[in-house]
Amino acid sequence: LQTTAYKALTSDTLSTRLGELTSLTSRVGTETKDWKIQEVGDGNLNLVFIVEGSKGSAIVKQALPYVRLVGDSWPLPLYRAYYEHEALVRQAARNPGTVPEIYHFDNDQALIVMEFLSPHTILRHKLIAGERVQGLATFLGTFCARTAFRGSELSMKSSDKKTDVSLFAGNIEIPAITEALVFSDPYFNAERNHHTPELGNVVNELRHDVELKTRVQELFMSFASNTETMVHGDLHSGSVMSTATDSMVIDPEFAQYGPMSFDLGMLIANFLMAYFSQPGHRSEDTLDEYQEWILAIISESLVTFEDEFTTLWNSERTGMLYPATLFEDQGHSSQPALQSLLNRIRTEAMGYCGIEMHRRTLSLAHNADFEEIKDSAVRASLEARNLMMGRELILTSDKILDAGTLVALARQYN
Numbered sequence: 001l002q003t004t005a006y007k008a009l010t011s012d013t014l015s016t017r018l019g020e021l022t023s024l025t026s027r028v029g030t031e032t033k034d035w036k037i038q039e040v041g042d043g044n045l046n047l048v049f050i051v052e053g054s055k056g057s058a059i060v061k062q063a064l065p066y067v068r069l070v071g072d073s074w075p076l077p078l079y080r081a082y083y084e085h086e087a088l089v090r091q092a093a094r095n096p097g098t099v100p101e102i103y104h105f106d107n108d109q110a111l112i113v114m115e116f117l118s119p120h121t122i123l124r125h126k127l128i129a130g131e132r133v134q135g136l137a138t139f140l141g142t143f144c145a146r147t148a149f150r151g152s153e154l155s156m157k158s159s160d161k162k163t164d165v166s167l168f169a170g171n172i173e174i175p176a177i178t179e180a181l182v183f184s185d186p187y188f189n190a191e192r193n194h195h196t197p198e199l200g201n202v203v204n205e206l207r208h209d210v211e212l213k214t215r216v217q218e219l220f221m222s223f224a225s226n227t228e229t230m231v232h233g234d235l236h237s238g239s240v241m242s243t244a245t246d247s248m249v250i251d252p253e254f255a256q257y258g259p260m261s262f263d264l265g266m267l268i269a270n271f272l273m274a275y276f277s278q279p280g281h282r283s284e285d286t287l288d289e290y291q292e293w294i295l296a297i298i299s300e301s302l303v304t305f306e307d308e309f310t311t312l313w314n315s316e317r318t319g320m321l322y323p324a325t326l327f328e329d330q331g332h333s334s335q336p337a338l339q340s341l342l343n344r345i346r347t348e349a350m351g352y353c354g355i356e357m358h359r360r361t362l363s364l365a366h367n368a369d370f371e372e373i374k375d376s377a378v379r380a381s382l383e384a385r386n387l388m389m390g391r392e393l394i395l396t397s398d399k400i401l402d403a404g405t406l407v408a409l410a411r412q413y414n
């Protein structure tokens, strides 16, 4: 029988250890001899196996007790699988059909068995390859709006939301990674940092910009203390899997209660990095057209977010915040209040966006958009555009009044 003591799976032990798990065998078939097992984890943290049998396939994702990218010198609690599972359950409720279906969860083994998304591939690779995804901006803007709104006290019963905040408050070590790698390390010479050597001057300038660091700390404080909704927490283009016409969100192990603006800001940052890195991936004849497509995705994601948030405001505002008793019931429109909230969310999102643009080029865990550009001089010149736009976004986040302004700024730095 299966012991409950944690042990990392391998491709060789998986079928013996999970061969009698009916939630798995009902999906892939009971003939374990025929199972094809492949470890495909390309992330920084966990083991991910594709299990294919005569009946079908499934994903088995298991947490490791350390950071995979670094090794066992950096321990990391297994309980993150618990939070990932809890987050998947909430995202499935708040925006159905947007995350993999869960087949099984084993807390002792820090293991989630879930739907194998196929023929979906990681969005980041598609953006590097110059592929388009229909409906991407609508999908992502809607995902961010629904999870933000429906996980907040604009919608949830206050007692339920507070219970949930206390549950997720147990996820300590994972937010700590964001707190260090995203908000702190980029702005000093942290041990884990690395950057393209040619960027020395730009990096020096950023690290000595006290106004910039002050604004970053303001945003950090808000990230660390604001629990207005459950955020995905790691919503970059490596956490989205797509086909040419369908998209899904994966990997919410960084979930925490945090600012409504956080996921939106991270996402836009990753599209901006895809945008700035394009000259390193394709020739002149397709470059402009593809960069314009990315800008349209950025713009539509933001517009969709605000439209969907407005729809939810008008139809699902049942929580303790901004109640109808204070507005509509007394004959006042709540639209100015909504506008003011959306402005605050957008301003914060632009700030988080700029910070994410910095950390992905200066801290640990860079992204492939730039890393795959082999010529370091080319890479540095593109990363510099990204860094400088990030700086402007952080410092003038309240001047980005709409998607058009954001896109115009990106063109200016390109």
Ligand code: ADP
Pocket (backbone or CB within 6 Å): 040, 041, 042, 043, 044, 045, 046, 047, 048, 059, 061, 100, 114, 115, 116, 117, 118, 122, 238, 239, 250, 251, 253
């Ligand atoms: P990590 O937390 O280590 O980043 P991820 O959840 O991002 O792990 O998964 C790592 C990789 O495994 C993904 O980039 C993707 O290629 C693959 N993967 C993860 N979940 C699924 C899934 N449900 N369906 C198909 N592939 C998946």
Ligand code: MG
Pocket (backbone or CB within 6 Å): 043, 044, 238, 239, 251
């Ligand atoms: Mg991942």
Ligand code: MG
Pocket (backbone or CB within 6 Å): 097, 098, 246, 247, 248
């Ligand atoms: Mg879908």
Ligand code: MG
Pocket (backbone or CB within 6 Å): 043, 045, 234, 251, 252, 253
């Ligand atoms: Mg992850």
